[in-house]
Amino acid sequence: MASFYRIVVAALVVLATITPFLQPASAQSVTEIRAKALFNELRCVVCAGQSIAESNAELAQDMRAQVVVLIEDNRSDAEIRDWFMTRYGDAVLMNPPLKPLTLALWFGPVLIFLMGAGITGLVLLRGRSRLGEGEKNP
Amino acid sequence: MSDAALRLIIVVLGVISIFLVGSLLWFGLNPQRDPASFPTSTAIEPDFSALDLGTPLPGFEGFGDVNRVRSEAAGPYVVNFFASWCQPCRLEHPYLLEFGAANPGTLIGLAYRDDPLNAAAYLTSDGNPYAAVVADLKSLNALNFGLTGVPETYVFSADGDLLFRSPGPLVGALKTQFINAWEAAQ
Numbered sequence: 261m262a263s264f265y266r267i268v269v270a271a272l273v274v275l276a277t278i279t280p281f282l283q284p285a286s287a288q289s290v291t292e293i294r295a296k297a298l299f300n301e302l303r304c305v306v307c308a309g310q311s312i313a314e315s316n317a318e319l320a321q322d323m324r325a326q327v328v329v330l331i332e333d334n335r336s337d338a339e340i341r342d343w344f345m346t347r348y349g350d351a352v353l354m355n356p357p358l359k360p361l362t363l364a365l366w367f368g369p370v371l372i373f374l375m376g377a378g379i380t381g382l383v384l385l386r387g388r389s390r391l392g393e394g395e396k397n398p
Numbered sequence: 399m400s401d402a403a404l405r406l407i408i409v410v411l412g413v414i415s416i417f418l419v420g421s422l423l424w425f426g427l428n429p430q431r432d433p434a435s436f437p438t439s440t441a442i443e444p445d446f447s448a449l450d451l452g453t454p455l456p457g458f459e460g461f462g463d464v465n466r467v468r469s470e471a472a473g474p475y476v477v478n479f480f481a482s483w484c485q486p487c488r489l490e491h492p493y494l495l496e497f498g499a500a501n502p503g504t505l506i507g508l509a510y511r512d513d514p515l516n517a518a519a520y521l522t523s524d525g526n527p528y529a530a531v532v533a534d535l536k537s538l539n540a541l542n543f544g545l546t547g548v549p550e551t552y553v554f555s556a557d558g559d560l561l562f563r564s565p566g567p568l569v570g571a572l573k574t575q576f577i578n579a580w581e582a583a584q
């Protein structure tokens with residue numbers, strides 16, 4: 261019997277410990293979590309480089325309200341992004357979509373880095389081969 | 399690899415890098431380019447679904463059926479967003495009056511973030527260029543049209559295709575472009 265009480269007490273202690281950690285997650289609805297993620301993905305189109313999560317411009321307020329309306333209308337995240345893209349163009353997304361026109365934007369920096377690394381490598385290689393020659397012919 | 403070949407590759411790669419960085423700066427630092435400006439192309443697809451959700455303006459209830467203009471205009475039509483609090487709108491207002499008189503039954507007005515009473519007072523004092531006009535109270539039309547601010551003007555073909563979008567008041571170059579788009583649409 262004593263072991264039964266022990267188990268009950270242990271279970272209560274565990275429950276009391278994890279309950280505070282469970283609460284914050286359940287306090288936020290799925291709509292809220294999805295809306296917050298989308299707010300960070302959509303650009304406030306009248307602000308300089310701010311998402312609608314960061315801006316309190318009137319247009320950003322309207323856009324946030326519309327995101328919530330669309331979520332409550334059971335649209336998927338992709339559909340909501342599309343909704344804004346057909347109306348405001350690609351630039352409404354904080355991350356521009358990958359397509360032929362934006363290839364340079366996505367891969368240009370990598371290309372420039374690789375070229376720099378290549379040049380550095382070749383210069384070092386050249387220096388080393390010269391050093392080698394120097395050792396051969398003192 | 400021979401020293402001369404390595405040297406050649408380094409020089410060639412260096413020249414290409416300088417050219418790439420130079421072309422980036424050439425386009426990026428062009429004083430004509432405003433990085434904050436939003437694309438105003440016609441690559442967007444405005445959605446008319448909320449057009450009948452506008453609120454009629456007091457005293458202008460007879461102008462409240464915005465979709466009637468779309469159905470009755472056999473040819474192209476124009477959608478103009480304005481507000482009584484908007485100063486640049488006053489710049490284009492005389493031209494809108496002129497356009498509305500010359501092209502009856504084609505100009506739709508949507509008051510953006512405006513009290514219907516104030517919008518009505520504005521049209522009473524400054525004149526009403528619109529064949530139909532409502533207040534877009536919940537900004538649903540504004541979002542559906544990809545509006546970024548007022549005034550903004552959209553020219554549509556009879557089939558509802560967006561032909562031209564003016565991101566500012568119809569004065570100067572934008573007015574010329576608007577007139578050209580309107581005449582080309584006829």
